[in-house]
Amino acid sequence: MKKKWRLIFSSLILGLIIIVGYLFLNPEKWIPLLVPSLYPTFIETVESKWNVTLPIPNREKDIFFDRGFHGDGNSITELHYESATDLQQIKAQSNNWVSGEKFNINEFPSWVQDLMRSERLDKVADYFFLEKNGQDFIIFKLNGNKLTIYESYI
Known part of the structure; x- marks a missing residue:
């Protein structure tokens, strides 16, 4: 009888260690459930940083993400909408959307040009961009129901 309780107790302790270890190694899966404000969505981030309110997409895909600890760096995110x-x-x-034929990539600093060249420039798409301090840029590319967002922070 004593061995049975020892086995049950050991199994419970082992189970708790596995659960705590999993939670410790994967905080991104459970912290947003407890404190959602610590992990804003991509849409919330764009709104807070650029004051641009986007609708919630049907699908979101990170194409490229090269950000440092402080958030500086580049990223490309693709949002798909059905409505x-x-x-x-x-x-x-904005009223400043520019057609792909008139969009001039050479107006941007070299690091933004490199980011834009990593994806194909589309003559049929419409482009709109914002900048802060001459160093931080966000470029929106709308092509059909797909919105591609290029962000660059220095």
């Missing part, structure tokens, strides 16, 4: 209302809301963010 025409969402696309209209995106277009309504």
